[in-house]
Amino acid sequence: MNKIVNINLGGYPFTIDEDAYANLRNYLNTLHTHFQTSEGADEIMYDIEVRLAELFTENKGGQDIINLKNLNDAISIMGTPADFGAAIDEEVPLSSAKTKAKKARRSKTGRRLFRDPDDKVIGGVCSGLSAYFGISDPLWLRIFALILIFTGGIAVIPYIILMIIVPEATSSADKLAMKGEPINIDTIAKTVKDEVEDLVDRGSETLNSTFNSKKKPMKDHLGFAQVYPKGFLF
Secondary structure (H helix, E strand, O other), rough: OOOOEEEEOOOOOEEHHHHHHHHHHHHHHHHHHHOOOOOOOHHHHHHHHHHHHHHHHHHOOOOOEEEEHHHHHHHHHHOOOHHHHOOOOOOOOOOHHHHHHHHHHHHOOOOOOOOOOOOOOOOOOOHHHHHHHHHOOHHHHHHHHHHHOOOOOHHHHHHHHHHHOOOOOOOOHHHHHHHHHOOOOHHHHHHHHHHHHHHHHOOHHHHHHHHOOOOOOOOOOOOEEEEOOOOOOO
């Protein structure tokens, strides 16, 4: 009889069957081993976990329990360890994901509106709108907003409303979605590494305060794990 496991992935609770759990654990451990010497390794792993949690939530199809198909569908988007030269655990069931992984990873996603915390003057609204509409330099929107402000204050209320209702891009996945870029292991790792390099340029104190303020993944990358016989009623 298959068992089910309660896990915490990127801060989100899931119920997953025992086979999928074992392979998800191997997958994350493989990624952890690969990135453990990289700058911002904990941040990379946390953002990968959050993205996997989002994919599980989007693709459950009304199911309550995550299975191997759900896992392989997520891996086909995120990418397999072999795609970036990581050592592969033979237990990880990636063969069915490999055939469509590269195509899925190359495809762009639709842009989502966020406030950009990395290029902000006040709240990051103009830089977020620039990214959403594909404007390379947010300076033009800022100038337009200032003109509206000084010619009657028309832009003040809309700006305040957008600051309140538009979320800030806090994770690598948010920043990639803001630009309509693919969200996978490679792009998440690159975004975090670029952020680390930028913070290093600004000074080590800024680097430490920024990364210490962010939630880190638990060491085993799956939080708590409680095992039950399949069909157990919670």
